[in-house]
Amino acid sequence: MAKPYRPKLTNAARPATFEVEAVNERGEMVPTSIAGEHPLTLYLDKRELVTLMTLGHAPEALAVGFLRNQRLVAGIEDIEAVQVDWETDSVAVTTNRVFKGVEEKLQKKTVTTGCGQGTVYGDLMEEIDSIKLRDDVKLADTDLFVLLEKVRKHETIYKQSGAVHGCALATLDGEILMFVEDVGRHNAVDAIAGFMWLDAIDGSDKLFYTTGRLTSEMVTKCAQMRIPFLVSRSGLTKMGHDIAGQVGLTMLGRASGRHYLAFTGKHRLQRTATQPTAIA
């Protein structure tokens, strides 16, 4: 297999947590870990695009994934370099060709997000209509439970700070391929999208896990990455539910321990833990 193309990258992760002093209800000083949060201004070919507030744990992948999910670059091959500089809180992305429609997309200042207020340049929702997810992939509940246990162990790293969201990309036998945490769940999902491009990973037989809520934007991004399984320990919104149904995504909420609620796309689930029958 040919080695996947890689742009020139810095490797500029920031520390994930910082310690501060707090006073509790008994008047005692309590050293407390808090999550980092740094502004990171993204320049695309010297044009200022956006300032993201990030934990700074995977800034290069975040920049790549942001551009991918906003459809501002067409493929990883188009990116020449991603250079993070924390002296100036900036990441400069250099591309090797001119993209049609970028100017037009940037003109359209529609701002949409599942967290209430985010950024989507252009009409990503229109793209949803054309998406078809793979139907020849299945997830056994036993493998799901293996994954949930692995995620639980991963999360303990920053659990202490209580101010981050985590996302994981996993195989269908419950192996975590990458795990990203950030102060916002949109950044975490964008960083995963960036890593997938950088490592040439196909999403069509994978599972996406998030600690965050399953809103329209989370479901849309998952579908855009062609990932057929979306799992969260949290709840969902009606619009997330509607879009998941429309694209036929297998969406599980309240997933924790050996429990879950399957909302859409139940045909890809295999319930084997108690008895070996397919669900639905």
Add this chain to the structure above:
Amino acid sequence: MAKPYRPKLTNAARPATFEVEAVNERGEMVPTSIAGEHPLTLYLDKRELVTLMTLGHAPEALAVGFLRNQRLVAGIEDIEAVQVDWETDSVAVTTNRVFKGVEEKLQKKTVTTGCGQGTVYGDLMEEIDSIKLRDDVKLADTDLFVLLEKVRKHETIYKQSGAVHGCALATLDGEILMFVEDVGRHNAVDAIAGFMWLDAIDGSDKLFYTTGRLTSEMVTKCAQMRIPFLVSRSGLTKMGHDIAGQVGLTMLGRASGRHYLAFTGKHRLQRTATQPTAIA
């Protein structure tokens, strides 16, 4: 006292929750409440500004508060009408004068948020330097505990859906003046800001409670509303901590039951529950 000025307003709240069918890990059908989520496109004097994804529970206040917190209108008196139309998923805000600098602000497409990806037109952070919060107001821990108990009861309304954030504005003796829930915590805080303008409520002797994390944007918005107390049951980020320290905000995290951690501005806290001495 003169009755506060009120723009012409619609009253177009959407239902907060919807019921869908889910299948649990035992293959049983489980009727489940999920939160509403609706796109709401905001037009300011017929100019399309932003599309917010919202629970739709207080869309008029959300529109007013968004414009307030983005500094796109100078005062409630400048707003003539706020008209929500769910047929077109839009809210039209009509003003009665031309604002200097709005065009310029809208040109600057810097996008910043504590949730990772949000919207701030212009440089709100610069404003922070000029903010001075009241220092002659105190909060007794016993009153805080009364408030936390009231918040806990409020939240049970939508707790079932697991997909919303709640915010409250409260007095310093623990009375909740308003409580707003939304799919994003930025929307919830904007809706509170809108209600405060609509009801002519001064923030300088109030407390702001949020279920969400204390990120830079949450702290900034609280300071902009001149509210000296910010309380969350969640954690905080380093940048939230830094800004709170800079403006002298009294910030409490992990507040639940009779517990809290005070991070900044401890001089406004009075610990009376165990013994009547001031903290710090």
